[in-house]
Amino acid sequence: MKARDISILIGIIGIVLMMVLPIPHQLLDVLLIINISAALMILLISMNTTDALNFSIFPTLLLITTLFRLSLNISTTRLILSKGEAGNVVATFGHFVAGGQLAIGFVVFLILIVVQFIVITKGAERVSEVAARFTLDAMPGKQMSIDADLNAGLINEQQAKERREKIEKEADFYGAMDGASKFVKGDAVASIIIVMINLIGGFIIGMAIHGKSLTESLNTYSILSIGDGLVSQIPALLISTATGIIVTRAASEGNLAHDLSAQLLRYPRLLYIVAGTIALMGIMTPIGFFATIPYALLLVFAAYWLQRNMSRKQKEEDLLVEEKEIEEVRSPESVISLLQVDPIEFEFGYGLIPLADTQQGGDLLDRIIMIRRQCALEMGLIVPVIRIRDNIQLKPNEYIIKIKGNLVARGELLLHHYLAMSPGFEDDSVTGIETKEPAFGLPALWIDEATKERAELAGYTVVDPPSVVATHLTEIIKKYAHELIGRQETKSLVDSVKESYATLVEELVPGTLGIGDIQKVLSKLLKEKISIRDLVTIFETLADYGKYTKDPDVLTEYVRQALSRQITQQFASPSEPLKVITVSPNVEKRIAEAVQQSDQGSYLAMDPASSQQIYQRLSEQINKVAQLGQQPIILTSPTIRMYMRQMLERTLQDIPVISYSELEPNIEVQSVGVVNA
Known part of the structure; x- marks a missing residue:
């Protein structure tokens, strides 16, 4: 074992031995000063800690300091009752605080007990309990968040491991603080009992054993009991305050001094209001002009000084940002940002x-x-x-x-x-x-x-x-909606559907179709102004027919037929028949015979003369319907719908082309023109 480990063990054993072995008052003075110094050191460390885990030894330290303080109480009690003295430290605290009057000293001691036991200790105990409960309740959510970041590639395995360890340490720390705060509460109760024992026991022993009078016993043992109580309660109060500071720090970016200065003095203009209020109190109340005006002027000066500093810092930050932007423009990497194109x-x-x-x-x-x-x-x-x-x-x-x-x-x-x-x-x-x-x-x-x-x-x-x-x-x-939906946008839509229809999406992607295949179908629908809001129906259809074909044109036709109710409502009116331009069987036959199959899918391979003839007849019928003030709609058989659409794609792309399978059976259709060629 190292010398440091041995010294800690000896110190703990020494604390226990102090409870049973008598200690000379010279050594007791040194130990009491050490106790006060340790309590002050713990308070300062808690004030300068930015993260509670940086002071993770605090629960154990709280137990050790409480045990050390109780051992000192026992040692001082032994000296008070046996010899009627407890060293210079205890006597000094008793005389100095009491000011030669026992009633004042006793009242000050009671006030310290009330402040520590009812205010600080009780509050720290409650905050520790709540912090421990909420930390434990939040653990599953934090673990899931870490797993999600890891799966998304935002963090690596090592970072995930470190975050999990931090969550476990936080749970252990606040759980330990919940238990350790009970020691502080018990210490306050024990101090009251020890003081009463010293007072009552001192009176009895002083008169019965040492032969002192009642007045002499009262003066001697009251001063020593009050001094003993104060010399133990002041360190206890400091450590209780440190406990409260540790468990109440939240969302901190710095130590306590940094947070106080940054947050309390963030709005300097409010100090002018405070200064004006204080000045009015001095002018309009008996408090007095000279008691309030200097303080009000000090607040005004502080507000002015803070505003000037904040203005200077803001200018410096703006200058740094400007310099950084200039540096980024000069750097070779700045050209990369110019490659991005807004949709x-x-x-x-x-x-x-x-x-x-x-x-x-x-x-x-x-x-x-x-x-x-x-x-x-x-x-x-x-x-x-x-x-x-x-x-x-x-x-x-x-x-x-x-x-x-x-x-x-x-x-x-x-x-x-x-x-x-x-x-x-x-x-x-x-x-x-x-x-x-x-x-x-x-x-x-x-x-x-x-x-x-x-x-x-x-x-x-x-x-x-x-x-x-x-x-x-x-x-x-x-x-241009069909150009605005890419693979990334399609992935977002797929993820939104997956939240409610996980089974459907898991069957469709990536087993049946890829994101790119789905994107092509959605793009073709949008290009013909067909809404893709009913993604569930679209994905159900793609999952059914994607097993047999990957051709986006064919899949789009299946989806359009599945959306027949939507398409019917988009073009037809419930009170009037749907007026359409139909295609003669002869034209449909010519188009069907011109369809060619390839590895990439089917396409229309009609000779230019026939294409021009059919296109001219289509234009004539469309112009005739448009002159009547009606929306031209072309109705074809399902087998040639997409090829008819291909013929109109470049010049008449706003003309809807629908098939019989895309209309509901109960819709009434009226032909206002026929395409013959």
Whole structure:
């Protein structure tokens, strides 16, 4: 064993022997001073500890110091009762605190007992108990959090092991503190009993054995008993305070001094209010001007000094941040950040800044939040964050929309004007600046506030500039939704479904289909403006048919048929028949015969002349229906639906193409045109 280990063992044995062996008062003085020094040292360490586990020996130390203190009590009691003395330390505490008056000394001792036993010891005991209970209750959740971080790759095995060990040590520490705090409580009770024994026993022994008078015995043993109680209770009070500090520290970033200065003095302006209140107390109450004004002035000076220091530190931090940003720009690695492309960007000229500036009444940011919610409800798509920025290269009233860094739409707005769209007939009394509605390309007018009411009475649809932007942005998102859903977004959707339908997802991914296969199907649905909100039905269908084919086109057709009720409600009205353009059997046969199979799937391989002929007939029927003010919808057989869609993909991609299998049996269908070729 090392010398350090032997010395600790000798010290513990010595503490036990002190209870039975007499100790000279000279050695007792030294031990009492050591007791006070140890208690003060423990208090200072607890104040400077940032983490309770850094002082994990505290519960054991609490037991040892309590035992040491009780041994000193026994030794002093032995000397008091046997010789009527207990050394200079005890006598000094008794005379100094009592001030020559026994009543004062006894009252001070009782106050110390009350403060320690009722306030500090009781509070520390309760906090230790609650901390131990909550620490034990939180262990399973913390363990699961560590396992989740480990599975996600956020931490390695070594870090996970260290975190688990820390959780176990915290549980052991607070459990030990819960038990050790009982020693402090018992020590306070024992001190009261020992003092009473010294008083009563001293009176009896002093008069019966030593032959002292009642007054002499009362003076001698009262002073020594009070001194003994004080010299033991002051260290006990310090250690009780240290116990409370240790178990009440939470969410700390530094030691006690750092936390007090950082948190209590975080708001210097409040010191002005305190100073004003103190000054008013001195002026308006009998407390006195000279007792309060100096302190109020000191608070004012402290507030000013703190504000100046905080301002200087803030400037230094801003300078450091600026220097760091400059250094990052100069570093070779800074180029990597330039490679990132935002999924959606909205840029505008300086004249449209009020739209996004909340201080000027702009609500564009709130509208974008509503757009994302609307897209999630209507399309089942989680729209990524939309990057908004001003661009001095644009015209003042111009804005552009980019998808993955590429310009897809632009428009112009006139602030303090309204966009009025005609109901189908023009009213000469409504005048304004001619333009086109950016979302749908309809003819419109920019009108002023004075003309707004007249346009509304004439049947015009009148909207404000923020609504124009919101509508345009919404339509762009719907149009390019298939480009916004990638593998990462698909993985997020799969994970959200897995929370409620774990069995379904485990069967589908990765055994039947991969994330990329699911992403292709979802993208094809969104491209034809079919909502993917019903992911459970989509995944059920993919799990059923993904065992037989991996062709995303074929899988998409199966999914569309499974979503027949949704598709029917999207295009049909319950009160009116669904008006469609049908394809003649001859055309369907020609398309079916032109389908070619390959390892990558099937595709349409029709000669250019036939394709042009069918496309021309389709365009004629679509234009005829559009002139009647109706939405053109093409209805085909399930076998050729996706090939018909391929023919219209580039030029007529907004025309819905549905099959008979995608309509509910009870829906009434009316043909308003037939494609013959």
